[in-house]
Amino acid sequence: MKITESLAQEINVRQACAALTVSSAGFYRWRSRQKSVPRENRRPAPPLALSKEEERTILVILHDERLVDMAPPEIYRKLLDEGIYL
Known part of the structure; x- marks a missing residue:
């Protein structure tokens, strides 16, 4: 162009x-x-969206070596059994 x-x-x-x-x-x-000047966010974030820190915490847990081969619902149940509530 x-x-x-x-x-x-x-x-x-x-x-x-x-x-x-x-x-x-x-x-x-x-x-x-x-x-034109590019706009960064065209729409606001949803009110129930995770914060950046919460998102990082979830990703660290999902990438944990013992949980890496499990589906998210299985991980959730396993964490509840261990007393970890997110």
Whole structure:
């Protein structure tokens, strides 16, 4: 697209897109994305989402050597039997 943009400065955009077999709509879409500031989060996190610390704790438990070959429901039951409540 940068080549199309540099060629469009010499000739018009439509001719540059035709010469390089680039869709003019795609070129304009690319150019508008270059100018706009990207938004980080488009929607807020769900209210019941885990915090980053809770998520890390769960991942550490799921990657534990003795639990690595078990399904999450089995891990949950095993942890409850051991008295670990998350």
